Amino acid sequence: MGDIPAVGLSSWKASPGKVTEAVKEAIDAGYRHFDCAYFYHNEREVGAGIRCKIKEGAVRREDLFIATKLWCTCHKKSLVETACRRSLKALKLNYLDLYLIHWPMGFKPPHPEWIMSCSELSFCLSHPRVQDLPLDESNMVIPSDTDFLDTWEAMEDLVITGLVKNIGVSNFNHEQLERLLNKPGLRFKPLTNQIECHPYLTQKNLISFCQSRDVSVTAYRPLGGSCEGVDLIDDPVIQRIAKEHGKSPAQILIRFQIQRNVIVIPGSITPSHIKENIQVFDFELTQHDMDNILSLNRNLRLATFPITKNHKDYPFHIEY
Numbered sequence: 001m002g003d004i005p006a007v008g009l010s011s012w013k014a015s016p017g018k019v020t021e022a023v024k025e026a027i028d029a030g031y032r033h034f035d036c037a038y039f040y041h042n043e044r045e046v047g048a049g050i051r052c053k054i055k056e057g058a059v060r061r062e063d064l065f066i067a068t069k070l071w072c073t074c075h076k077k078s079l080v081e082t083a084c085r086r087s088l089k090a091l092k093l094n095y096l097d098l099y100l101i102h103w104p105m106g107f108k109p110p111h112p113e114w115i116m117s118c119s120e121l122s123f124c125l126s127h128p129r130v131q132d133l134p135l136d137e138s139n140m141v142i143p144s145d146t147d148f149l150d151t152w153e154a155m156e157d158l159v160i161t162g163l164v165k166n167i168g169v170s171n172f173n174h175e176q177l178e179r180l181l182n183k184p185g186l187r188f189k190p191l192t193n194q195i196e197c198h199p200y201l202t203q204k205n206l207i208s209f210c211q212s213r214d215v216s217v218t219a220y221r222p223l224g225g226s227c228e229g230v231d232l233i234d235d236p237v238i239q240r241i242a243k244e245h246g247k248s249p250a251q252i253l254i255r256f257q258i259q260r261n262v263i264v265i266p267g268s269i270t271p272s273h274i275k276e277n278i279q280v281f282d283f284e285l286t287q288h289d290m291d292n293i294l295s296l297n298r299n300l301r302l303a304t305f306p307i308t309k310n311h312k313d314y315p316f317h318i319e320y
């Protein structure tokens, strides 16, 4: 089991055309951890950036930590390896450092013919969303009859076959994680639980739970995301602490996670932000700063994924 570099570049919403350049910038700025997902439909462009820098000699594959995620339509055991190989093919890699179950919920899989044709990458990329979010007449997601414990067995097989070095989960609540950790015959523990986390959703309980079980936590949306009317960067407490340290608000939000031993994956396609977001190892927040930031918590969840609320494994019906 390997360690995850503390700061990674995430690629959600990084549109094809922009993300390759962002990855190249990031490698030059010192990033070694990249967070991807099949669902983001830009693995091919992330892979192009990585390959370019390896070819240039700026970095070696073994210095990088590349993570991607299994989408919910591929939870059936027989689909997990196909999905993983599809991501590897898009990224043009022969192994992943980390493969995550993106959500604990399985969705109705696409038609078998479609899955087969996914080896045709161009087809797959031109038909992204409809098949990813199968909806019923009320526009709610159609579940599969899968159980994430079975999906996990297929994830473990990927470690055995060498396609992935580590496996983990994302968006699991503490009961789901506990159930996974207590699974009879568990071969590999999840390396991390990737969850939404920022000062308005501090996740104190879930982080203590994960860390007490030796499962690391990775914070997504650490800057509060790019939309939905929430502006953490403008929060007066964050602004004040930033001024006091001569740092930017984003750097405070990132450093806050690092000091809680939480891995953090800010998203950016802007070169100056990419550089800024990794320059967070030359200062330290005081305990008073940390307490002030923690006191901003309002349990405000941005990624609620409302079309999945009726799913048996919807993770956010319980407090943490």
Ligand SMILES: NC(=O)C1=CN([C@@H]2O[C@H](COP(=O)(O)OP(=O)(O)OC[C@H]3O[C@@H](n4cnc5c(N)ncnc54)[C@H](OP(=O)(O)O)[C@@H]3O)[C@@H](O)[C@H]2O)C=CC1
Pocket (backbone or CB within 6 Å): 010, 011, 012, 013, 035, 036, 102, 170, 171, 194, 195, 219, 220, 221, 222, 223, 224, 225, 226, 233, 248, 250, 251, 265, 266, 267, 268, 269, 270, 272, 273, 274, 276, 277, 303
């Ligand atoms: N596992 C899961 O289910 C989920 C995972 N994620 C992951 O987490 C990642 C991060 O989440 P995301 O929603 O992008 O949210 P973030 O909190 O990382 O915010 C990204 C936004 O902040 C802006 N930004 C980045 N750096 C700075 C800076 N230094 N100063 C000012 N603005 C800045 C970016 O704009 P710009 O590009 O111009 O810098 C972008 O608009 C995703 O990319 C994804 O990989 C997200 C949601 C769910």
Ligand SMILES: O=C1CO[C@H](CO)[C@@H](O)[C@@H]1O
Pocket (backbone or CB within 6 Å): 012, 037, 039, 102, 302, 303, 304, 305
């Ligand atoms: O990774 C992701 C990006 O954000 C989406 C919308 O909240 C999520 O559904 C998805 O899991």
